[in-house]
Every structure is written in C-alpha cells, then in structure tokens.
Amino acid sequence: MKPALNILQSVFGYNDFRPLQQTIVERLIAGHDALVLMPTGGGKSLCYQVPALARDGCGIVISPLIALMQDQVDALCELGVKAAYLNSTLEPGIAQGIEQALLRGELDMLYIAPERLVQARTLALLERARIALFAIDEAHCVSQWGHDFRADYLQLSLLHQRFPAVPRIALTATADARTRAEIVSRLNLESAEKYIAGFDRPNIRYRITLKSTPRQQLLGFLRAEHRHDAGIVYCLSRKKVEETAAWLQQEGFNALPYHAGLPATLRATHQSRFLREEAVIMVATIAFGMGIDKPDVRFVAHLDLPKTIEAYYQETGRAGRDGLPANAWMVYGLQDVLKLRQMMESSEGSADHKRAEQQRLNAMLGLCEITTCRRQALLNYFGDELPEPCGNCDTCLEPVPTWDGTEAARMALSATYRTGQRFGVNHLIDVLRGVENDKILQSDHHCLPTFGVGKKLDKTQWNSVFRQLVARGYLNADLERFGALRLQDKCRALLRGEESLELRLDIARKAQRQQTRQALPEDLDVELWEALRECRRELAASQGIPPYIVFQDRTLQEMCAHLPRSIAEFGTLIGVGERKRDKYGSAFLDVIGRHRSPTPS
Template sequence: MSVVLRRLAAMSAVDESTPATAREMLRRVWGYEDFRGDQAEIIGEVVAGRDALVLMPTGGGKSLCYQVPSLVREGTGVVVSPLIALMADQVDALSALGVRAGFLNSTQLPHERASTEQALLAGELDLLYLAPERLRVPETLALLDRARIALFAIDEAHCVSQWGHDFRPDYLRLSMLHERWSDVPRIALTATATEATRQEIAARLQLEDARHFVADFDRPNIQYRIVPKDSPQQQLLQFLRAEHEGDAGIVYCLSRASVERVAEFLCSQGIPALPYHAGLDREVRSTNQARFLREEGLVMVATIAFGMGIDKPDVRFVAHLDLPKSVEGYYQETGRAGRDGLPSTAWLAYGLADVVQHRKMIESSEGDAAHRRNLGHHLDAMLALCETVTCRREQLLAYFGQSGTGPCGNCDTCLDPPKTWDGTIPAQKLLSTIVRLDHRRQRYGAGHLVDILLGRETDRVRSLGHTDLTTFGIGAELDERGWRGVVRQLLAAGLVGIEGDYGTLGLTEASVAVLRGERQVLMRIEPGRRRAPSRSSGGRGGAKASVAADLTGEEAALFERLRAWRAATAKEAGVPAYVVFHDATLRAIVTAAPTTTADLGAISGIGAAKLERYGEGVLGVVAGSEAPAHR
C-alpha cells in the first residue's frame, strides 16, 4: 500500500491543486468515490497552500479535510489534538488504511519517541499527532523546524475560545504556528461554534484572512428527545431496555458521585457500564476508555471530561441525566452518537432541580459580571431548547445561525407535539406568594412555595406562620408535579430568579408585567409517562432503532456473522472493531453480497489497504466458509 501512496504523491507533485489527485487518493485509501459537501473545496484550499477555518458537524468528515491534503502535499501533516489518550487509536485507524502516521506525547518510552522523530525527519510520516502542550517544549519546536511540514491542522478549535464551552489555555499559544512557520498552511476545525465563537477563533489563531467554511449543522440520523425528569435512573433503564439493548452509548452526569452511582446501578441491572471522571485514577480512566473503544455494547457513564476526540462511529445513543450548561456543549456531546450516519438517539432528562443548580453555579462562579452574564445567556438558550413547543432540531440549528430549515419530523416535539395551556393565573399565584413572603423579609425554595400553594400544613409551614398567607391553599387546581413544572418554566423564561446560596426564589424585572396582568404566560402541559416516539416515523432521517432492523432474516444473520468476524479480527490486531470496518460498511456488504474481490472493492468505505488485508476473510464469511480473518 505504501507504494500506492508514494505513486499518488508523485502524481501530486506535478500539480498539487488538481482535484482529481485528491479524489484518487480518497478512492484508493478510504474507498469513497467522491467528497461530501464542502470537503472538496476545503481540501483544494489547503492543498493550494492557503489557510481555512472549518465548522462541520461531528460525523461530517472533518478529518478528511486535513488527512487528504497531508497525503497530497509534500511533507508531513502535523495535527494538534487535545487528548493524548486517543492518539494511538487515531494512528491505528490510519495505519489500517495504509497511511504512515505517528504521534509524540508523554505516554511514549524514549526509544518510541526517538523512532517517531527519526521517521519524521526522514520524511517517512504522512501525519503526526501532537497535543497542544507539546508546543511549549523547545525540543519539539526545534524538531519541527528541521522537518518538512505539509500543513498544521488545529482540531477542536473551539478550545481557543474563552467564551465557549471547553476552553483550554494551551490553545491560546497556537497563533505561534503562523508566526514561526508563516509559509505552512493551517486548517482549524470544530464541530460547535456560534458566529461569535467563530470570530474569536479566527482572531486568536490569526485566521481572519482565511477562507471560512460553515457546513450544514444538521445530523438527521439523530433523534432528539427531552423528557421531564422523574426517577431518572429508572427512566434511563426503561429507555435503554426499550430502544438500545446491547448498544454502545454514553450517559453524561454532572457530578463524579452521580457517575459512580449510575454506572453501579446499570451494572446491577445487567447492563455493562463503566465510569469515567477526573477523580478516577489515570490508569483506570485510560483502561475504561480503551475498553469502550475496543469492545462492543458497553455504556460509558461520564462527566463531560469524557468524549472529546472520541472517534467511535457506532455510539447509538447519548443520554444526559443532568442539564448541559450550554447548547454548544449539548450539541458537541450529542454529536458523539451516530458518527456512522446510522439511526441514533440523543435523550435528555431535565427537571426543576437542574435549573436551580445551574442558576446557583452561575451566581457563585468565579469571574466578573460579564462572565456571569455570558454563562447566563448560555443557560437561557439551553432552557429555551428544553421548553420549546416547536421542532427541537429547527431551534438547535437556528442557534448556530442555520435558519429556515422547517420541522424535521424526527424529534419528540415533531413526533408527539406538546400541548400548551394558559398558565398566567398559576404564575400570578406563585409570584404573589413570593411577594407576600418578601413583605416578611423571607425567601424560600420551590418546595416550600409549592407546599403553601397546595395548602399543606407541614411542621415548617405551621412554625413559620405561613398558613396565614392569603395564597395558602389557593393552588389546588394543580398537583405537586404540575406546580414544579410551573416553577421550572417560569425560571426558564426569566420570570422568577434564583437568589442566595440556598436556591431561594425571587422576583425579576419581568415578573411585574405578569403580576399586573400585562403579560400572558403560555406553558407546556406537563406530560404523563409517554411512550417513546416511533423510530420509523419518517421525516428527515426518520430512522429505525436497530442498525439491522430493515434487513431480512437471512441478511440479519449474515450481518451478525460479519460482526463476529470483525470482533475476532480486531481483537487479534489489538484495535477497536471500527478500525476494521464500520457498521455501515458491514451493512453495505450484506446488501451487496459480493462474491469477488472486485465486487468487494466497489463498496464504499473499502480502500486498497483494507481490501488487501481483509478481503479474503470477508468473502469467506459471505460465502459461509471458514476463511482466515486476514493475511
């Protein structure tokens, strides 16, 4: 395969800007016939030696935008990547394609690092992965000075934004790439950035004059669902058993303690789950991450410390048991589902306690007033997405500046439209209770206010004399669940505020118009326990739950045999299963039923190296014989 790459590189030396050269590289190495979306233009820009800033959703093919130019241009593509724990897997995946790749990080032994450095200087690497902190090391800079560099790729470029959701100080130094190697093209890539964040990325990385590419943010294969939080562990268990039995997925929790509890709970229910958070021993985190990438059907329960750079294509669901801090964070995390383009679910359980907790965190956060306001704007946008009665995908895309898309037909609000009701009078009752407590110079949380409205003579209500309030017992039209929904939606709309360290409720400037009857308050009807929306309802990406759901019995059996062959092959090679073939490629093999190497080579996703390495094994499985896994 290296001969093929060298021959293609020689072709590119004649005319580096020739689109046909890049397409030939794509076909031979990756097995794809043509580029998608803006890929061809982006690659052409970088191959020609110009800079680019790329916003493209997870699963949209960002990595090809720097990998292909690295093979076409003379020299080695240097990729700045945020997580060293994933570099070995990225290199394994490229090596399986016949691409010469390596990495330099603190996990290597001295002789391993020396071998990689020697290969770089000898021109024997197509791609080299580095963590941003490596660029603080003078020896690394001196090494790159001596090498022939094809391009610099800055992955997860949103990390440079201090107003984004995942700021990393080391990224602020990356402007030095342009200053030190001014003749080397740079490409910065991210899956999540608003217009403001994009402008900040461009300014901090000195990419104002670069061409900016903003791809379609839609992930139509992901079904977005947000449910009211009510016994969240049981809700999660029901969701997994009903829709994702045996699937790989990620469950996000806000705290380390909840990660441990949920992972233990799932294991006790027979669902294999692993914890991941910053408080675990580094070796345990590394082992759990490696198992998640290499084994099939595992659930990773994690804080947001887990996930960036994860290139596992068959994650079938991402579940949140706590409210994300921002729409950017939510989109980034849910985007880790369905990278292979097959049906996947983004599921979130959201409740009043989430809103109270986040408001308190903002008030107590470090930083100036502007920083707290920014955090508040992020949370407000996330709450608006949770409380919307319109298409969630349409609102999500509009947040990133992609408007006018229309309802998607594949989110919960499209498949099971929520009903609204006039909540003005209940809102006035709640606000009036806050006013009357204010007159007594008293502030309380949501639970106590609900007890007053429902007329509950608890010990605390009696001891505080709150049975004498004129609003005591005037809220009998709603039950506790309904009143907590009212409080949550008023908080989300900014009609009630959080005050102090104990999450007490107070009025806001906007409350006055409601109390005076000058503003109507429409609310979502709090649903009971709804059944899950149909996974085959049509719409944009109206997809079926199982990867093999629409296969015939015979095809499904072949698909499972191919999965078993893939698992054995991957285990023998010590690589994740997706490095061998994605589920989408296995499906294509099943439906095409190839009988010859030529038939197999015509299937999308099977390049020359994989055809040579795995072709005989695949054809043996399709034919039903016991052919060797690979040679």
C-alpha cells in the same frame, strides 16, 4: 484536484468528496487558511488529511486527545499513511526516534498535544522540518466561554507568527457565533475562509422528558430500544457515574464507568473496551467522548442537564456517526438547574464568564421546555435554519399539549415578590397551596394575600409552573442565596395583564408511573421520593443487604408525606422502630433537610 481525488480514492476508499470538503481541500492545497465547522461524523478529518498527503512535507495535527492519539495513528497506519504522535506517554527514546523521522521527511502526519507543541524545544524542531500544514482540531477549546476550554490553546496564535507561510485549518463541530469569533481572534485567522456546514444530524432523534424516576426511566428506555446496543450515559458527578454503572451491571447491561478521577490505566482500559467491543455502555462525565470515533453508538442518554446547548449538541453528536438511526435521550428537572447554577457561582470565573454561562444554561433549559420542534430550536441556536419541523423529535412525533397558565404564572410571580424574593420553590409552593407549617408561620407568610390562592394545583403542577417560568426568563435563581428565586424584568408585562402565557401540560408523571411496580400517591413529591430511595440503596449496599430490609416503600412514602424534622418525629413514622430510628434516622433526615428550601440568613 486530480491528486487529491486520487488520494481520497486510493488511500481512504471514498469515490467522491462530500459537500464543502472539496472546496476546503483545494484551499489548503493552495496554501490558504480555513476555519471549518462540521457536525460530528461530517468528515472533518479528511479536510486536513488529504491536503497533508497532497502537499510536500508533514501535516501537524494539534489535538487535546492524548488518550486517543494511538487509535488515530493506528487507523492511519492501517491505510498506509506514515503517521506518528508525540505526547507525554512516550518513552524518551521513542519520542527521539519520531523526531528524527520527522526531520528526515519520513512522516506524512504527526499528532502533537498542545502543551507539547508550545514548548520551545518542539517549536525549534518544527522550524527544522518540512511542514505541509497545521490542523488545529477541536478548535472550540480555545474559547474561554466554552465547555471544553484548554489553556494551552490560547498560545496557538504563535503558529501564525512562527510559521507564516504554512497553511492552517481550525476545525470544530460545536461553536456558536461568539465562539467562532473567539476562535478567529485568538488563532489569528482573520484572513481564513470560513466554511460552516449545516449542523443538522437528521438521523438522531431528540427526546427530552421531565425527570421523575430517572433510573426507571432510563431502564425502560434501554430495555425497550437498546438492550444490545453500544451507547453513552452522561452524569454530572463522578459518584453518580460509578453508582449508575454498577446499577446497570446489576440490571444485566455491560456498563463501564469513566471519569477523570479513575486511574489512567483503568480509564484507558474502559475506553479501549468501549471502542473495540460490542454493546458496551459507557457511563461517564463530560471527561469522556471528545474525539471518540466510534460509528455505531446507537444512543446517548443524559441523566443530568448539560450546562450548555453546545455541550448537549456535541455529546449527543457522538451517536449515529454512521448515519443510521440513533437516539438522544435526556431527563431533566429544576433541581438540575439549581445545582448547575450553584456550581457556576462557586467557580473561579469572572463575573462576565459567570453571566455568560448562566445565559447559556437558560438557553439549554429553554430547549427542554420548548413545545415546538426541538431540532429547529437547536439549529437556530447555532445560526442554522430548518424551514419545516423535522418530524424526528419528541415534540414533532407527539405534539405537546398546552394550557393557559397565565393566572397560575401571576400567582407564582406574586408569591415570589411578596415573600421578598428570598425563598426557594418548595416554600413558595407551600405558600400558594396554603400549607401551615413551621416555616410558613414563623415568617408570617400565612398572612400574605397569596397564601392559599393556588390550592387547585398540586405540588407537581406548581413545580412545572415554576420550572417553566425559570426556563422562559421570568424568574431566575438568586446566585447569592442558593435556591431562592428572583423576578426578572421580563415578568412586568405578564404581571400587568399585558400578555398571556401558554405552558406545557406535563403528562410525563403519569406515563412514568406506569413503569414503576406499584402505584404511587398522586401528591407524592417524586424528586424527594427518588432521593430517599437512593439513600436507602446506598445504606443497603454498604451492608450487603436488600434495600427493603432498611425500609419498605411505605415508610419512604411516610417520610415524603410528613417531612419529619427531628429524630423524635422520625420515630413516629410507620415502619420505624427504635433501632432503625437510631441507626438510619440521621441519614434520611439529612436527605429531607437538603430537599427543603434553605432558611434565609
């Protein structure tokens, strides 16, 4: 290992290998295959870079990250490594020059995008060159069940067939047991030694809280802890990315949007600024982040629930790569889950794929609702074990109060069953609380035994009960009837009185209200309140006027309390004159209508 250690010290400036690195490097230098799972920032790159320099020939790195290849190559060239890349961004003449340099043996490392590698012309080129090894980076992209699937990765088994004597190393930071098995199968790595480093990132503090006023929650978090730090804010939609970035800029933060719908040149500019400037906040969809090697990202915030624990782990892992303290902060709500499930159902995936995605989403929601150490649960999902609670997550630092929710849960399940398992949360809560609105009366649900039995709990408390029943698998969304809830087999024992149920006591609502500028009514539907405020903000922005000129907060509270169904009803609210009724009524009624549970067909 003296040559490898010399390379490590002389080229990369490290005195010693980290745990597992030396064993992996030894195996590759000896010409054998390896599958490596290491957390982000754990030193995966050195596992192939050192052997590529130690072995005769050029190391070929297959990477899906075209936008980052230039930075990766520049970093290696700074170290004196003769590196280059081949992808679709190069002019033909420049690409031809790199190909000739490879054939002349003048390159130590060559990065190639998977779609280019599988072309017949590229394979013919590689067969004429001296290859030290193949490194398949972000190997989880081969998994059709995963969150970063790339179709071109499915063809990478040809490396084993066309270059049987060249060692291969597949690397990823995120893969559960199922994904690991798929990587092995699809890449023909059955004979590869598997190296799984611990998934724990002890410097990251995990914090997950209930979504009430998400923008104000984020603003409080940033101002209190990260006013001058670099970080990433993840949103589910492109529209939300752009709006959140613009809003953060108005609040004095250096925030930039990033999503696949932006022009490529603008995305590249924003990515470059994030990597090269201080205290830049990137507001992004999941299109941003994979392979980002920025060590001083101090926080990753999620304004929407990620689809899977794998996605959450990988995205939060972009914080604190330098090993210094960092925050993984997230707000979530039941509407996030229902929205994601609707997206899954409308996707073109097979029934098995949709079922697997739903299971992973349930696991993600379960992580949010857990009352014990989050890090233990997160690591356990990947088959890793933490013997003691971590002491560096919110549930460890501030133990979650619980209450005996057995009876409330039975009421919720009974209401779901007796209404035919065809209705959403809002309608079920109205049944339990004895609300005699048109929908209740038309469906005769005021005649049910469960009507009005839950008056002791307010709407927010019932939302918490239903959310936790979904998280724990007692209820699930009906994928054929968006918004409706259905009982699962697991609820039988609870309904029969054979088990009890401890639920989280949600106290976030009171804490978050302290961040707002004025007290809100106790029974205010916070999710609808935020949706109405967002509608008001958009209308104001389109006209270049302050939001309060559209409507004052009192009027929005009136909308929450009375839930008008028509323009005429809307016109009776405090603060709504005829002109505003005619000008804005339809927009706000649409928001209120979307918030209601849909009427069953």
